Amino acid sequence: MKKDGSPFGPKEILLWPEISPLFDPNMNNLAPTITITGDRDSFRDDSIFYGELRAKAEIDSKNKTTIIPNIQTYNYEDMVHIFPVLPPNKYCTKAIKAMGEFIYQALNANDQNALDGRKYEYLADYKTSYMNHTYNIYWNDIQNKYSSWDSRYSVLPFPTSKNFTGTSLINSIQNQTLPSLAL
Structure with a gap:
């Protein structure tokens, strides 16, 4: 020490x-990123702040490099750090499937036909990103439903x-x- x-x-x-x-x-020059965090995660605040910074960079930039959003942030109510790798429950399963859908989107980030040719059940619609929320952040509530989420934390x-x-x-x-x- x-x-x-x-x-x-x-x-x-x-x-x-x-x-x-x-x-x-x-x-803005970073690869598309998904941030999945639990409401009780010790890195929750960092993840939310990082999502906001990445979203601001994308909004302020004039040259969008991919069709999908630069950042997608999902906060799961009452979940702890690394909750997706815990014994399966409906929240862990949803987070893992959201990661899979995101990987597909990231690999096809500039292929409109590939992106439109697939149904997304576990991610928010990339076409409406930033329409319902300034920073493209979503809250997954205890009923396992996504909603746009504005952080009310003091900064x-x-x-x-x-x-x-x-x-x-x-x-x-x-x-x-x-x-x-x-x-």
């Missing part, structure tokens, strides 16, 4: 896009190399002025 408390290297490594995609300065300034020092991080934790993640 290093003197600053980080076990693997300088704490600034957490700001590198190679380590955390949240800090990638050009999110605080995200850490940067300027405010990501040990002392300022501890102060921000104590003052609850942490990253721009959902709280």
